[in-house]
C-alpha cells in the first residue's frame with residue numbers, strides 16, 4: 001500500500017517510529033482539514049501534553065527564521081530533539097517566504113533530530129489558527145518535546161496565533177520604532193521574552209529603553225515575571241545561548257507557579273469555542289443557499305415578512 005492511502009492510525013504508528021515521510025503526510029492532512037484531520041486529532045489528542053511550544057514572532061525580516069535556525073543548532077549541541085513549524089500567513093500566493101525559510105534551515109535538513117515544516121495557509125487565517133495547535137499536538141504526540149513555532153506578528157489575528165505558545169519570544173530590531181507594520185501593542189501583550197535581533201546594528205540601547213518604557217506602561221512590568229530583553233545577533237549566534245537559557249527559565253517559572261496549566265486550559269477553552277463558532281458559521285453558509293432561502297429573500301424584499309422573522313424561520317430548521 002502506498003503511503004498516500006495508508007489509514008491515519010498506521011501513518012501515526014510509522015511517524016512515532018521515526019518515519020518522517022509519514023509525519024509530513026499527517027501534517028498535510030491536518031493542514032487540509034476534513035475527516036482525515038478529525039481522525040488525526042482523535043488519535044493524537046490523548047497522547048499529547050508533554051511537548052513544550054516556544055513561539056517566535058515579529059515583523060517580516062526581523063530575523064525569526066535565522067534565529068530559529070540558530071536555536072536548532074544550539075539545541076542539537078545539547079542533544080535535544082526539536083521540531084519547527086514555520087507559519088507565514090502573509091505569503092499564501094507567492095510561497096516566497098516559505099521557500100526562503102527552507103533554504104535558511106537546510107543546514108538541518110538531513111539531521112534526524114530535527115523536523116522542519118512550513119505550514120501553508122491557503123489564504124485562510126481562521127483555518128490556520130485551528131490547524132496550528134493541531135499540528136503542534138501531532139508533533140508532541142510523536143515524541144517531539146521542543147516545538148518551535150515561527151509566526152509573523154503583524155496583524156491582530158496573526159499576533160493571536162503567535163500568542164498560543166507556552167513561551168512566546170518577540171523578536172524586534174534596533175530602530176523598530178520606525179517600523180509601521182508591527183502591531184506593537186499586541187506584541188507587548190504576548191511577550192514572555194524580548195529579543196533585540198541584529199544587535200550588530202546601531203540603536204540597541206535606544207530600543208532597549210523603548211521596550212523598558214513600554215513595559216513600564218503595561219501591566220507586564222508589575223507581574224512576577226518581567227519579560228527579559230536579550231540582544232542577539234542571529235547570523236553569528238551571539239546571544240543565542242542566553243536566549244535559550246531564558247526560555248528554559250521562563251518554562252521553569254510558569255511550571256512552578258501553575259501559570260503553564262492556566263495558559264493551556266485557557267487556550268483549550270478558546271480553541272473549543274472557536275471550533276463551535278466555525279461549525280456554526282459553516283451551518284449558516286449551508287442554510288443561506290437553496291430554494292427556500294431564495295423564497296424567504298423574495299418575501300423580505302416584498303415586505304411580506306420582516307428580516308428577523310425570516311431568520312427565525314431559517315434557524316428553526318436547525319433548532320437554533
Ligand SMILES: Nc1nc2c(ncn2[C@@H]2O[C@H](COP(=O)(O)OP(=O)(O)O)[C@@H](O)[C@H]2O)c(=O)[nH]1
Pocket residue numbers: 058059060061062063064065066067100197198199200201232233234235236
Ligand atoms: N545584520 C544582521 N542581519 C540579520 C541578523 N539576523 C538575520 N539577519 C538578516 O535579516 C534578513 C531576514 O532574516 P529572516 O530570518 O528571513 O527574517 P524573518 O522574516 O523574520 O524570518 C536576512 O537577510 C538575514 O540574513 C542579524 O543578527 N544581524
Ligand SMILES: [Mg+2]
Pocket residue numbers: 064065066097101150
Ligand atoms: Mg521567516
